[in-house]
Amino acid sequence: MKFRASKQELSKHIQIAQRAVSSRTTMQILEGLLLIAKDNTLTLIGTDTDLTIISTMACIVEEEGEVVVNSRLFGDIIRKLEDSFVDITLKDLNLNIVCKNSDFNINCQSSKEFPRNLNFEDKGSFTMKEEDLKEAIRKTTFAVSIEETRKIFTGVFMDCKEDISFVALDGFRMARERIAISTEPSESIIPANHLNELQKILGSGDVKITIGERKILFETNNTKIYSTLYSGEYFNYKDLIRKSHTTEVKINREMFQTSIERASLLAKEERSNLIKLNIADNRVKISSNTEIGNVEEVLECEINGPGLDIAFNSKYLLDGIKIMDEDEIVLNFTDSINPLIINEKSYTYLVLPVRLAN
Amino acid sequence: MKFRASKQELSKHIQIAQRAVSSRTTMQILEGLLLIAKDNTLTLIGTDTDLTIISTMACIVEEEGEVVVNSRLFGDIIRKLEDSFVDITLKDLNLNIVCKNSDFNINCQSSKEFPRNLNFEDKGSFTMKEEDLKEAIRKTTFAVSIEETRKIFTGVFMDCKEDISFVALDGFRMARERIAISTEPSESIIPANHLNELQKILGSGDVKITIGERKILFETNNTKIYSTLYSGEYFNYKDLIRKSHTTEVKINREMFQTSIERASLLAKEERSNLIKLNIADNRVKISSNTEIGNVEEVLECEINGPGLDIAFNSKYLLDGIKIMDEDEIVLNFTDSINPLIINEKSYTYLVLPVRLAN
Numbered sequence: 071m072k073f074r075a076s077k078q079e080l081s082k083h084i085q086i087a088q089r090a091v092s093s094r095t096t097m098q099i100l101e102g103l104l105l106i107a108k109d110n111t112l113t114l115i116g117t118d119t120d121l122t123i124i125s126t127m128a129c130i131v132e133e134e135g136e137v138v139v140n141s142r143l144f145g146d147i148i149r150k151l152e153d154s155f156v157d158i159t160l161k162d163l164n165l166n167i168v169c170k171n172s173d174f175n176i177n178c179q180s181s182k183e184f185p186r187n188l189n190f191e192d193k194g195s196f197t198m199k200e201e202d203l204k205e206a207i208r209k210t211t212f213a214v215s216i217e218e219t220r221k222i223f224t225g226v227f228m229d230c231k232e233d234i235s236f237v238a239l240d241g242f243r244m245a246r247e248r249i250a251i252s253t254e255p256s257e258s259i260i261p262a263n264h265l266n267e268l269q270k271i272l273g274s275g276d277v278k279i280t281i282g283e284r285k286i287l288f289e290t291n292n293t294k295i296y297s298t299l300y301s302g303e304y305f306n307y308k309d310l311i312r313k314s315h316t317t318e319v320k321i322n323r324e325m326f327q328t329s330i331e332r333a334s335l336l337a338k339e340e341r342s343n344l345i346k347l348n349i350a351d352n353r354v355k356i357s358s359n360t361e362i363g364n365v366e367e368v369l370e371c372e373i374n375g376p377g378l379d380i381a382f383n384s385k386y387l388l389d390g391i392k393i394m395d396e397d398e399i400v401l402n403f404t405d406s407i408n409p410l411i412i413n414e415k416s417y418t419y420l421v422l423p424v425r426l427a428n
Numbered sequence: 429m430k431f432r433a434s435k436q437e438l439s440k441h442i443q444i445a446q447r448a449v450s451s452r453t454t455m456q457i458l459e460g461l462l463l464i465a466k467d468n469t470l471t472l473i474g475t476d477t478d479l480t481i482i483s484t485m486a487c488i489v490e491e492e493g494e495v496v497v498n499s500r501l502f503g504d505i506i507r508k509l510e511d512s513f514v515d516i517t518l519k520d521l522n523l524n525i526v527c528k529n530s531d532f533n534i535n536c537q538s539s540k541e542f543p544r545n546l547n548f549e550d551k552g553s554f555t556m557k558e559e560d561l562k563e564a565i566r567k568t569t570f571a572v573s574i575e576e577t578r579k580i581f582t583g584v585f586m587d588c589k590e591d592i593s594f595v596a597l598d599g600f601r602m603a604r605e606r607i608a609i610s611t612e613p614s615e616s617i618i619p620a621n622h623l624n625e626l627q628k629i630l631g632s633g634d635v636k637i638t639i640g641e642r643k644i645l646f647e648t649n650n651t652k653i654y655s656t657l658y659s660g661e662y663f664n665y666k667d668l669i670r671k672s673h674t675t676e677v678k679i680n681r682e683m684f685q686t687s688i689e690r691a692s693l694l695a696k697e698e699r700s701n702l703i704k705l706n707i708a709d710n711r712v713k714i715s716s717n718t719e720i721g722n723v724e725e726v727l728e729c730e731i732n733g734p735g736l737d738i739a740f741n742s743k744y745l746l747d748g749i750k751i752m753d754e755d756e757i758v759l760n761f762t763d764s765i766n767p768l769i770i771n772e773k774s775y776t777y778l779v780l781p782v783r784l785a786n
Contacts (some may be wrong), residue, residue: 145718150690164721172690176721261713332508332530339501361503363522365533 071160075108075127077151077169080112083125084145086293087116088121089267091141104184107131113323121184121264122296123271134158134228138179147174172290182315183367188296190287195280198234198383200272200290203279206236206247207269209393209417210261215240222302225259228286229304238262239308243386244420256281259300268295310420312411315402317375319349323384327391329367334384336360344424345384349403350377380406381424390419429493429518430463431590433485435509435527438470440502441483445474446652448481449499462542465489474499479622480654481629493518496537499600503533536742546654548645552768553638554611556592558630558648561637562596564605565627567751567775573598580660583617586644587662595665596620601744602778614639617658624654668778670769673760675733677707681757685749687714687725692742694718696710702782703742707761708735738764739782748777 086101095101095118104115116121137160148156151169159166160178166400167174172190207226213221217240224319227237230253237246258281268288280287333345333356340360348355356367380403387410391399394414402411412419435493445461453476462473470487473480495518506514510529517524518536525532564709565584571624571741573581575598585595597603614640626646638645691703691714706713707729714725736763744769749757752772760769767778 135670140720143693146693147690150686150693152686171687172723172728173725174694174721174723176691176694178720328508329529330512330530332505335501335504335508336532336534361535362498363532365530367531368529 071105071106071137072133072158073112073129073131074155074157074284075112075129076373077148077153077156079127080129080156081145081148083112083114083292084128084141084148087272088141088145089271090116090121090295092118093142099179099185101140101142102179102184103141103144104136104138104181104186106181109133112124115184115186117185120298121259121267122188122294123267124294124296126292133159136181137163137165138184140180141177143176145420147176164217165243168357176239177366180354181293185280190280190285190296191283193281193283194256196230196234196251196279197251197276197278198251200275200277201289202249203277203415204251204269204272208414209247209264210236210238210245211265211269212389212393213238213240213245214262215360216387222259222300224263225261225300226265227304227307227395228256229257230258237298239305239307242422243390244307244309244384244418245390246311246418248416250416257303257304259284259302260286261300264297266294271295303356310409311418312402312404312408315375315404315411317349317361317373317378317403319354319400319401319403320372320374320398321354321369321423322371323391323394323396326354326399327388329369330384330391333358333365333367334388336362336365337384342379343383343385345387346379346381346426348377348379349373374404378403378406380410381426382410382421383424386421390421394419429463429465429495430491430514431487431515432515433470433487435506435511435514437485438487438514438757439503439506440498441470441472441485441650442506443501444483445481445628446499446503447474448474448476448653449483450478451500457496457537457541458543458559459498459500460537460542461499461502462494462539462544464494464539466492473542473544475543477540478619478656479625480546481625481654482654484650484667492538493516494734495521495525496539496542497525497707498536501534505534516580524604548638548643548654549641550615551639551641552612552668553636553645554588554592554609556607556609558635560607561635561646562627562630562637564607565623568594568603569600569623569627570747570751571596571603572620573600580617580658580662583619583658584623585662585665586614586616586618587613588612589753591605597660597663597665598667598742600780602665602749602776603748604665604669604776606774608774615662616644617660617662618644618655619658622655629653646734653676655746668715668767669776670760670762670766673733673762673769675707675736675761677712677759678730678756679712679759680729681684681749681752682755684712684757685746687727688742688746688749690726691716691723692746694720694723694743701741701743702739704737704739704747704784706735706737707731733761736761736764738768739784740779741782744779747785748779752777 106113114125118191156169165178214289229235234249278289335356345358354369409420436478442576464471472483514527521536524534587593592607695716713726770777
């Protein structure tokens with residue numbers, strides 16, 4: 071194997087493929103990137119066997135070949151080189167890297183043992199804007215469960231019907247982002263950590279999504295990302311989304327957020343995060359009582375419907391409000407035991423209240 | 429106690445006094461800031477008993493008084509308030525904080541138990557630019573010892589004679605910054621961690637330094653910083669600074685730095701950090717051989733004197749070169765077993781080589 075590549079391009083593509091490489095693996099081969107030089111193209115493959123990222127770039131190939139090189143070390147070396155062309159030559163599992171005044175030789179592994187089981191049964195595909203997918207990931211993955219005991223809820227449910235819904239829930243709150251694309255009906259549960267890596271790779275073009283039996287494939291310009299899917303029955307989230315409400319509160323989003331943040335300061339010290347909302351007389355009183363002290367915040371708002379008292383874990387409330395964009399939001403309540411629902415364009419966020427004794 | 433203060437000013441001064449408050453203290457009173465409202469001035473005092481910071485600011489005092497409030501909580505609350513005036517009232521150890529729509533009540537501690545032993549025997553003082561002191565701290569503290577067994581070497585030696593030398597050494601390298609101010613002769617060993625906190629407080633005015641028997645006092649505009657001193661005999665650092673050299677190497681500092689950084693990538697993996705320099709024929713060869721591979725960097729330079737081979741722990745070499753400012757530096761050698769000395773204006777950095785078998 072012998073090729074010449076631009077240092078900056080090479081560094082960029084290593085960073086992409088590297089996202090699938092786990093630092094905690096016990097299999098040495100999985101600490102590596104598979105490099106394949108062929109047809110004036112360099113292909114870089116990183117995998118932890120659940121997530122596989124394949125990135126391709128143009129380069130000048132003088133001699134075809136492939137090898138597995140330690141991902142972190144290779145990435146560090148290339149990143150630190152001067153901005154110029156890099157000449158890479160393989161000889162008996164010794165990779166020689168030459169760039170300007172630098173001359174590296176590093177020991178590599180044979181590509182034979184590198185896992186390449188990308189059998190993929192295509193069950194249909196569709197295309198969306200990379201920016202829409204990024205937004206859907208940003209607005210949902212934070213709400214997945216962190217309990218590893220019910221694996222499927224650590225994933226994001228992609229529900230394709232008349233449109234595409236990305237849904238995350240953890241028993242305390244639910245987040246749903248809809249994208250108006252009509253596709254063949256399908257249901258997939260995608261690991262949230264894979265989506266978070268994908269989010270960092272996505273740019274501003276189009277992404278093609280192909281659904282397989284146990285895998286899903288995301289394809290952008292020069293990159294393919296294969297993620298395994300969780301199997302199992304997802305929660306019937308639609309039943310959670312109440313259509314009619316009794317009390318609507320129109321409030322300035324930023325002021326509401328900072329008031330909750332302040333009111334949480336005392337509750338945070340005690341790790342309860344409990345805050346109370348008293349809604350009446352066109353104002354919301356946010357309060358918290360703890361051993362260290364108490365706090366009361368009063369905010370003007372527009373109330374339609376009867377007043378009410380309701381309590382929340384402030385963290386769950388804040389997580390959703392923080393990622394919204396509008397100046398004003400509408401809080402939809404029915405009573406003190408049913409969820410608060412906030413809709414913002416294609417986004418729905420739902421938080422369960424904390425039930426208080428009396 | 430009752431006073432009104434600007435939220436931004438108050439927040440700024442809490443952050444300053446807070447720097448002396450340790451988060452790891454077992455004495456609850458030391459988690460607090462002492463607030464003293466008197467003569468339209470608020471004084472904020474934080475201490476861990478070794479480092480004490482006193483910050484003062486103007487405010488409107490309606491009723492004099494003092495109290496100890498949890499430093500982190502008070503800081504978090506004030507920082508999160510809206511930018512406006514804050515009204516603070518103390519009643520039976522309950523501190524009421526009102527600002528716009530926010531109303532906090534927090535439990536406080538009596539100021540009686542707060543340590544205030546600031547007896548200080550003035551043994552002379554002098555003034556320097558805050559920026560000069562900041563620079564001296566930046567260029568020395570990184571080189572102090574991290575071994576707690578010989579406490580005094582975890583401090584910076586301030587040697588006042590014809591000028592003021594700030595000196596740090598740890599047995600592997602030595603850093604010295606000189607400031608051209610003539611003072612009464614004195615020797616103080618100041619804990620490096622206190623200097624690092626001081627560095628964050630210093631601005632662009634003047635700082636008055638007063639030396640006491642077991643303490644040192646730094647005074648800026650509105651802030652007094654008292655630091656305890658280490659007692660003991662410091663190393664006779666001047667003997668280390670060789671005056672004549674046999675080989676001088678003039679080299680581009682940035683290129684030398686990045687070449688060492690690259691050459692260290694392999695050695696870092698093995699945690700040895702060992703790099704070798706071969707100096708001859710108007711070029712420096714930097715190399716490293718490890719089990720993972722090897723690297724060679726070649727840099728042009730101007731050599732006066734005989735060539736030589738010498739080895740270093742790259743970390744110690746880099747630490748010093750990184751904080752220098754000039755485009756070109758001169759490396760001064762005598763042989764492969766004596767220290768490398770680099771001078772840059774008022775700064776001297778010295779690194780001991782690693783002796784290699786044969």
